[in-house]
Amino acid sequence: MMKRGSFLRVLVSRWTVLLSLLLIALFVIAAVFAPLLMPYDPFAMDLPNRLAPPSLKHLLGCDLMGRDILSRIIYGARTSMMIAFVSIIIGGIAGILLGLVAGYFGGIADTFIMRLTDAMMAIPQIVLALGIGVALGRSTLNLMIAIGVSSVPAYIRMMRGQTVSTKNQMYVLAANVIGCRDSRVMYRHILPNSISPLIVTATINLGGAIMAEASLSYLGLGVPPEIPAWGTMVSDGFQYIETAPMLSIIPGLCIMLVVLAFNIFGDGLRDMLDPRVRGSL
Amino acid sequence: MTQYIVKKLFQALLVLLIVTFISYLIMELIPGDAVDFLLGLEATPEKAAALRASLNLDKPFVVRYFIWLGGLFRGDMGTSIFYNDSVANILVKKLLVTFRMGFAALIISTAVGISLGVVSAVNRGGFWDNLISFFANIGISIPAFWLGILFIILFAVKMKVLPVQGYTEPSADFWMHTRQMVMPVIVTAVGALSSMVRQTRSAVLETISQDYVRTAREKGLRERVILMKHVLRNALIPILTLLGMQVRVLFGGVVIVENIFAVPGMGRLLVNSVFNRDITVVQGCILIMGVVVIIANLLVDISYGFVDPRIREIKDVA
Amino acid sequence: MKKLKRAISVLLALAMIAAVMTGCGGSGTTPTPASTAKPSAAAAKTPVYGGTLIVSQSTQQFEDNLYPPTAANADVLQNARPCLEPLLKIASDGTLIPFLVKEYKIENNGQKYTLILQQGVKFHDGTDFNAEAVKWNIEQTQAGKIQTVFNTVKSIDIIDNYTLVLNMASPDLFLLQTLATSLPVFMVSPTAVKTNGAEWAKTHPVGTGPFKLQSWDYGVKMVYVKNENYWGKDSNGNKLPYLDGITFKFIPENVTSTTAFKNGEIDVLRALTSNMITSLKSSSKVTIYDYAFLQLNIWYPTLVSGSKFQNLKVRQAISYALDIPTIIKSLFGPEFDSTNQVSYPGSPMYNKDIAGYKYDPQKAKQLLAEAGYPNGFDATIVAENTPENSLLCQTIQSYFKAVGINLTIDLADAARFAQSVMFSSWGDRLAVIPFTYTPDEIGSARRVLNPATTLFRSTVDFPEKYKGLVTNLFAATTADAAKKVYADMNKFLIDEACLLTPIYVKKYAVAQQSWVHGFGSGADGEKQIRYWSPETVWKEKR
């Protein structure tokens, strides 16, 4: 990898990447320090000012149960981020292992895993997630499992391609020549060299996971109702779109901005980690 | 070439079989079945048992799957528990609706996507490139249903230009049909369009840096000729691969959009059936979605043969 | 697919509970609708012919079966009303209106009924509507086992082509009232069903109605066109129906349907939710019929061994902990009402001297302490996954937190709710369960508040005293006797055993464009929203 200093300096050189980095930082800070930043308790009901418009007291107004929208958005960041990261981890780990095995050993293992992946890829991700979600029932953990499992095929396909191309490199042959076992070759040589495409896919999928959470909650499968999550807030806010549009528009906007930030950052990262490009930035 | 096609066909059939097994397995895992739902509180144990037997719900999961599969080979996709009508004739109407919308979205996203992708790749780093890439990035980040509702408020409520919902057969009233289809098609197409632009751009950039493009330039050909005859023909291969994937993305989009705009398509039927535990209809929908996606990929694989001579005579040298 | 759609689905599932009307001599009087709507100015204007009425509601969930003898779903059958007609109609004040049956005579204390039929009426397939057809329809309904209104009919004699006599096994003075108000018994052409079979009949209703079913796309659209040779005439002799056709449109997304209504694309929007009402209130005439059809209660699993809810004090503490009136007033729309018992304020069955539990958090805390839970306990509440339930549970959760109970919410989708709550023990959890008044309160009470139903059999332990009251309810022959027993049952359930905590009562709300007349209030004063008469509806030219 490039020396630490120049890596960041180069990454930040493109203003769009800088902006997206800022947005992601904001999102992470909001998620981690949620309890400190929230002006009100996101669960506290205050029936008199139900659907109150934005005011000085409540910057973004109140939702249908009189809870402060700003606090719920901040807390929602935590839930959405947690869901995004955990589902990435679930999808990623399963995908990497299966992809690695399929790519490295080839033969029947490869055909079996790849045909299974093709089959799961033939079903749209939202339908897969819906099926799994309904099977498990409505809870935050189940939602994460649903999004994670339905994103596994994408990781398998990416990891297998990467393993097949890395496997034919000379340094992998060299590792065999000096007597490494298959397992050592995989985790010591093939995995580290597939890290960069993996990180890029993960960042772009982070955005995808947040959107999946939103779509699933629209279809009725989101997190338990009292826990604020952006997707649920958008779908619950639908009913009152004419009377209180803020209820849906703001969380929708947050989702878009964060997903946009992750995508731009993902692109920037890919250019950064691509050796051919590194020289020119 | 034919050998290559036959090989791909075999693979497609195998994958389709696995698709049906996966969807049957998921439906099996979902607790509760249509019978309790249907009979309501009047469910006397004998009545429930009788209905379950008639629908083969009492048999073990694997047996039921093979009965369904057997039926499939005889061309009968089973009867819907809910609408007690054959799945085929429920699906046929809904299929047309979804295909019309999906196909229109595919055409738009492909045509516009590829041309914008090429434009932004050709003047790399220029104004147009940044502008197109920026909007493409936004395009993939917007959740479909949120955009749908924004469209409804903007066009239907405030500007009262387009009808809010509903679906009229094109044969009945073509003008009304198109007006109703404008918003759903655009909302479905946005996501697919944006990812198409991004992928075409990287495919074209990759091809521009190849040696034969330098040779073409060295031959003194005009830039436009180089782009058309040399760059695009070679960039077509990765773009085709992407096209196969687009069909899957569009089906996902359609499921959401049909619910917002009350379009009676297959996506909405599928979601309802999952919640109604109407297994045969779910199987029918997923089977058709699977078939379409697999056929799309098959067509893409075959078109490789025409575009790239190297693939035509595949010899598997061990 | 919107969550709200499943709310309707549960209501309809429970409407089926009301489907089976048992017992004899039920009071049969319909609840007096105190219509909050302004008397419609339509009466002054003269009806105009032509136009198609577009009626819309959220997608209904259930088996699309329009063959009366085997149809189990009242709302679905309502959609067949334009082409199928009942023998008799009933006015809002309970008086019977002759329709297909021109006259009727009741002899020897309800043992014998003579029905004289309207003459010159033809089914849509051209065959005659005569005594033979009515006899066949009644026999089919008895065989269908879904509707029980004719169970007590021993035999039917055909006197002549247009008169028939029903001999009752036991005296039943209210047969015709029940017939008019229970799950509608529509007349279907026997020849059509005999030739094409019952399965075909489910999707091809052939009746005597003012319109014919042209096309039906399940869960999407039903299109009716005018029946040219319809038998009916209006009060001053002109031919009916006024409209050229009626189209039912099912739109899952509320926002979409409300916006379409405001744009004038839809004439009548049925089954409104509270937020639809708030958004529609500003723009057009919204009629809320004071016809309550559903109540939601929290039930306690007293039969589950070791459950904390077996302790009466805990149940009472929970009742005191909830400030139901404020919740309803602030969170839910005008079509909701709070009540302290199974019945509702507007209903004749309402028992005034039930104390109920006023909102008193201190008392709740004190009761909890006495019951051995000084700093509260953990609990779970299970409800069906609808927007209203989600709203309700979150509110209950915060009220519970105030008294130390921390509640987790388990929202299950319709099928999972049916499987895990309705038909088996729902374990040591609170359950939010609806109770419907359709078609009449006493009938529902007999069926639902009955310890033997699958709903309560395995989870709620009803004391002996209560079981005695239920047997009396079945035995009550006169309306007043049944009413007395029902009141005692209510008193026991709430004040003595506190086996449930009522939450809200929901009324049926319909939005109607100003140019639509005769939809809610029929020309003959019939305020029934659920059993409307399509032939007298008409639209102004726009």
Next chain:
Amino acid sequence: MDKTVLDVKNLRTEFRMRRYTVYAVNGISYDIHPGEIVGVVGESGCGKSVSQMSTLRLVPSPPAHIEGKAVYEGKAVYEGKDLLEPSNGEYLRSVRGGKIAMIFQEPMTSLNPVMKVGEQISEAIRLHMKLGASEARARTIELMKKVRIPDAEERYDSYPHEFSGGMCQRLMIAMAMSCDPDLLIADESTTALDVTIQAQILEMLRDVVRETQTALLIVTHNLGIVARYADKIYVMYAGGIVEYGRASDIFTAPSHAYTIGLLNSVPRLDDDKDRMLMPIEGFPPNLQSRPTGCAFIARCAQKLPECESRPEFPLRKVWEEHYSSCINDRLDRSLRKSDTLFEAKKLPDETLLEISGLSKEFPIKKGILFKKTVGNVHALNDVSLRIRRGETLGLVGESGCGKTTLARSILGLVSPTCGEILYQGTDLTKLDKKKTREMRREIQLIFQDPFASLDPRMSIGGIIGEPLVVHKLTSGKTEYLKRVEELFVMVGLDPSLRDRSPHELSGGQRQRVGIARALASEPSFLVCDEPVSALDVSVQAQILNLLERLQRELGLTYLFIAHDLSVVRHISDTIAVMYLGRIVEQGDWKTLCEKPVHPYTRALLSAVPIPDPEVERTRNIEAVKGDVPSVSRLPSGCSFHPRCPYAEAGCAAAVPELREIEPGHYVACPVAEAARAANTASGSS
């Protein structure tokens, strides 16, 4: 000779990247006359290719992602017009491909894979010569015949992937010559080809150029090619011309320290065995800083005190038409003898490795589900070899001759179809997985591509130390670090590089890391698979000397595989020549190089140009007909007979046996002696 085709006046090309600039070409001037052949020589990174591209303003197509732009200064005058003038853009486009044509290094990737070959050639003709489609097609076919492409009519419509490397290069030449250019630039056009094919192509190119009086500019790093073909030679270093002059003067009186260093570091077929290669120490310059003074000063062994102080070094006249920028006019040009006596290397006759009857076939499978074999690739057939301890066996052969498959079989990476490999008595082919892995300590491999064979994600120390960890050769951290340090020193690497990653090192340093890694498990047998062919000439010498020193110090045995005969002759004790999976001739280095018997060995030897114009003037090349046949359809009998000038009827019938015509000298050709006799009679050595 008076009219200049192209006159370039201090051409300067810089790549302006976002944060730094690469000074690729720093003000070079040269001119070329019709019919003249000019050679431009230099190591990689000296700007020889970039300068040619710049004259035609062909942005040297950096990978599309690089946003850098090429900035040109100076003039390139052609027919009176300066091509670099932006306003002449349209004119330049008409010149490109028409009047000035180029041939590139990688023939296979320079042709559009999805377009018919003939079309790609006629495309240029129609553009520049304004000919109709049918005339263009006729002209293309005629050109294809001219560059000797068999059955040109049919091959017009076939695709690039159906041609071999050599054939593709011929197509590129046809394309370049298609519009009768005035100047043809061959940019490393034969580097990727085999020696015999390279000889064919260059000979043909020279005849075509002489015949059409086109000017030819050959850009290469191979001094031999330049010596044989070029009239005038320019020597480039770090983006500038350090010396130029007539070919004979440059070789007889090199007057720049760098040129001398180059000449002394190149092994020659005709130099005596104990000659010591004198490598240029250090590694190529970093082009990211603007050069001042003499760029070669860092590596110059004969620099004078004032070399440091002088600001710039113009080209000064040293001889008639011979200019150099080196100010030291008393340069020592002598070759130094190696201080070790090679003859002294007596070889014990203890056999370390014995290969007998080894063959390997890769089946070609076809079919849908159940793959059936339709053909066989005969990689090796019936190879037998003996290598004694401490000996270096050179294995020479062109691409497709099976030398890499042989190397991989010895290492157990490929399991042979039949035959056995005895290593100190144990047969490697019969070992199970675990035992083969243990044997890996004994036998190690050095790779050709130094960059690709090092894991980019690991540090240098980690790479070298990995065998120690894998075989648990050291117990404890300190002993591990000490052993790693020892290995660094052994191969001449600075231990402080331990934490750097491979891409920060030069080619030579990376190859040393490869060698250190191989030595970590103290092997006694090293297989070197083309260890130096990817390196620059000067660095090549460093590695060869290192290998020789290690052999002496550690008593290693080498199997040295290469396609460059001069390198193999320099380092090996005995040499074996392979052709299409068979050993055709084997013998000690002296007899094989000086008295070759097998026609293929002789063709190989004569195809290698010697970096000395006088020798090259008189030598004619034993031309070899046609192209290497495909490995899946081997010709019957002796597989060389279709291309062998002395082939007789018998050759096609039986597969010739490897027979011992002299002690230690084996040959697999029945007519070998007669052919040699006939040949010596005709007076060529």
